[in-house]
Amino acid sequence: MNVGIYVIPFVLFAIILTALIKRLPVFELFLSGARQGISAIFKMAPSIIALVCAVTMLRSSGLLDAIIGLISPILEPIGFPPELFPLSVLRPISGSGALAVLNDIYKSFGADSFIGRAASVMMGSTETTFYAIAVYYGSVGISKTRHTVPCALAADFTGMVMAVLSTRLMGG
Amino acid sequence: MMNYIWAGIILLSVIYSFLTGGCAAITNAVMDGAKNALALIAATAGMMCFWSGIMKIAHEGGITEMAARVFAPIFRRLFPDYAQDKDVCSAVSMNISANLLGLGNAATPLGLEAMRLMSRRLNSDSASNSMVMFVILNTASIQLVPTTVAVLRSESGSSDPMGIIVNVWLCSAAALAVGITLAKLFESR
Structure with missing residues (x-):
């Protein structure tokens, strides 16, 4: 069962047809959306450059492998690939950082390897938790966030463990 | 927090490579990293823009x-x-x-x-x-x-x-x- 190949064509067809039926200026709307997209990428570019450089240094200095080697006695027995540890730590903190690590994982192991697929699922099913918490509460001046952080991190943790489990079981 | 994480990654990488004698690798990594970053942005930019455009149509629709x-x-x-x-x-x-x-x-x-x-x-x-x-x-x-x-x-x-x-x-x-x-x-x- 390969749902993936049907999603994009179906979504494209449905969206454009609906908009045409409603007589919307589809081309102009597309241009204005794409313009927002490119400005979002421009805004993200400096932090991506900063973090990709840092992660490349971490990888080629050998320190990344040293850290992975150091924690693998703890993670390996429970079935969590130690190679995914850096991504799982950085994911809730920094979106650009996680993207840099994901890119590094694809380069080192391949996108279709087990590590690559589990990392993809991990990236797709979790969010930059701390950033969202800071933006939303910051906007209304709330400083006591009560049970937000533990609940959100427990959700992220579930997503990460499930990413490894589901990739292992379904080969996805 | 990102200040410490980013600085920490770079400083520790430099120290570690100095201790293990891999300073040449760090020099190359800086240049490779910058190149990879732009490649990453270039690789994703087109599709992100296209998708933003399509989603704008979806939203207005x-x-x-x-x-x-x-x-x-x-x-x-x-x-x-x-x-x-x-x-x-x-x-x-x-x-x-x-x-x-x-x-x-x-x-x-x-x-x-x-x-x-x-x-x-x-x-x-x-x-x-x-x-x-x-x-x-x-x-x-x-x-x-x-x-x-x-x-x-x-x-x-x-x-x-x-x-x-x-x-x-x-x-x-x-x-x-x-x-x-x-x-x-x-x-x-």
Whole structure:
């Protein structure tokens, strides 16, 4: 069962047809959306450059492998690939950082390897938790966030463990 | 926090490579890294723009309102304090629907509006149960099509970039279920 190949064509067809039926200026709307997209990428570019450089240094200095080697006695027995540890730590903190690590994982192991697929699922099913918490509460001046952080991190943790489990079981 | 993480990564990498005699590797890494970063941006930029454009059409075509109507009954149950408040309900469901469709640009302003509306009834600097629930829904990734990951996979030579989509749905749903359940359990505290 390969749902993936049907999603994009179906979504494209449905969206454009609906908009045409409603007589919307589809081309102009597309241009204005794409313009927002490119400005979002421009805004993200400096932090991506900063973090990709840092992660490349971490990888080629050998320190990344040293850290992975150091924690693998703890993670390996429970079935969590130690190679995914850096991504799982950085994911809730920094979106650009996680993207840099994901890119590094694809380069080192391949996108279709087990590590690559589990990392993809991990990236797709979790969010930059701390950033969202800071933006939303910051906007209304709330400083006591009560049970937000533990609940959100427990959700992220579930997503990460499930990413490894589901990739292992379904080969996805 | 990012100040320390970023500086820490670079400083520790330099120290480690100095101790293990791999300084040449660091010099190359700086140049490679900068090149890789631009390659990464270039690889994803086109598809991100295209997708933003398509999603703008979807948004204007009423897809967000449609999704919001579908989810309204669920949201009334998740936010009992605001079940009667039409403004809050609509801002919340629009935000979640925009997230679901991957409309990051549209989701954030809608979410901030929802927070502002919810904070009107609040006279303290402590978050209400509904606010916590709302932020947790936003920290769980509930995206139907994981575009960025798929684009990056295809650029990295994947033979099936979208092959991860069912797993992503499963894992997001599991994470969301845990987040919501825990939030409900903690509410009375």
